[in-house]
Amino acid sequence: MTTNPLDADRPPELPRSRRDQNGAGGKGGGGRRRRDESVMVPDAQFSSYYGHNVVKPAPWGHEIAAYLFLGGLAGGSGLVGAGGALTGRPALRRTGRVAALASVALGGAALAKDLGRPERALNMLRVAKLTSPMSVGSWILTAFGTFAGAAAATELAEAVLPRRSRLARLARMADPVATAGTTAFSMPLAAYTAVLLADTTTPTWRESFRELPFVFVSSANAAAAGLALVATPAEQNGPARKLAAISATVELGASELMERRMHPLVAEPLHEGRAGGMLKAAKVLTAGGAVGAALFGRNRTMAGLSGMALLAGSVLTRFGIFEAGMESTKDPKYTVTPQKERLEERRRRGETKDSITTGR
Numbered sequence: 001m002t003t004n005p006l007d008a009d010r011p012p013e014l015p016r017s018r019r020d021q022n023g024a025g026g027k028g029g030g031g032r033r034r035r036d037e038s039v040m041v042p043d044a045q046f047s048s049y050y051g052h053n054v055v056k057p058a059p060w061g062h063e064i065a066a067y068l069f070l071g072g073l074a075g076g077s078g079l080v081g082a083g084g085a086l087t088g089r090p091a092l093r094r095t096g097r098v099a100a101l102a103s104v105a106l107g108g109a110a111l112a113k114d115l116g117r118p119e120r121a122l123n124m125l126r127v128a129k130l131t132s133p134m135s136v137g138s139w140i141l142t143a144f145g146t147f148a149g150a151a152a153a154t155e156l157a158e159a160v161l162p163r164r165s166r167l168a169r170l171a172r173m174a175d176p177v178a179t180a181g182t183t184a185f186s187m188p189l190a191a192y193t194a195v196l197l198a199d200t201t202t203p204t205w206r207e208s209f210r211e212l213p214f215v216f217v218s219s220a221n222a223a224a225a226g227l228a229l230v231a232t233p234a235e236q237n238g239p240a241r242k243l244a245a246i247s248a249t250v251e252l253g254a255s256e257l258m259e260r261r262m263h264p265l266v267a268e269p270l271h272e273g274r275a276g277g278m279l280k281a282a283k284v285l286t287a288g289g290a291v292g293a294a295l296f297g298r299n300r301t302m303a304g305l306s307g308m309a310l311l312a313g314s315v316l317t318r319f320g321i322f323e324a325g326m327e328s329t330k331d332p333k334y335t336v337t338p339q340k341e342r343l344e345e346r347r348r349r350g351e352t353k354d355s356i357t358t359g360r
Helices: 005-009 062-087 089-114 120-121 133-161 166-196 203-207 212-231 238-261 273-296 302-328 333-348 353-358
Strands: none
Touching: 062 089, 062 133, 062 166, 062 212, 062 238, 062 302, 089 120, 089 133, 089 166, 089 212, 133 166, 133 333, 166 203, 203 302, 203 333, 212 238, 212 273, 212 302, 238 273, 238 302, 273 302
């Protein structure tokens, strides 16, 4: 008798009933055996095939969650650096540019580590596929890194080169181009990771596709503003304080709207377990950091504490959403129940084929 590793997952089958008292070929039974009807028609239960996942989890480790944060921080810092350049605040400009380059470099390293081999990251640039968020994101990351590196190089040239030297003049000529390029790719870098998550079959990520880009972009700007509050003197952190207050307000509002619009069952991982704890703490830290930046940001110590709260809130937001998505792939109810409800709604509206053929 052959066996299968999945045999242990099958429900136990009841023994066949004995022949009736008339015996084989008798008047009552005719030699037939009766089976328990519960074996032939078992009670319907909510389950998946042998208890396996309905949706395959994304093959990503926590390096990708770190990349979600670092990529957002890089994009927001590029915007902060551009703001410092336009408003004549050299310390704020310097902080934004250095943070943008360091964050995009660390984020790229985390991405390459998750891929297993660094050359795979380069292979992603062999083609440009506009319908693939990963392909588009790879080009955005490369473009932003190039302009961020150029902006950091002009900053370094201004600090170490004689002002009248030829290289210093070239650096000053390249500075506006580097600033414009960094600014142009800042928000796409912060937003494309949200599009990438929502483009998967992971229930919680896919259900949040409308608001998740707004959550990620505003969280990225809040993190960049927080870093600027930590590293910039109080007399030059005015734009960072305003950015922190606006970004935190948008992030909290977009998060609330996202959770309200999602199917209640699919939104469940955002409120329970480890992910739920992270996201609750993220909201408290983000709100507290924004209030501290707006009211006490002119004080160097309070600005630093508010900035660290904003950074921690952004980290927990990214990791919490990442964990919630992974959790939603473990239970088939997060996939099957909303699908059944949508199908039933379409049937009620007469939009399905069976409603046309049956006349319902």
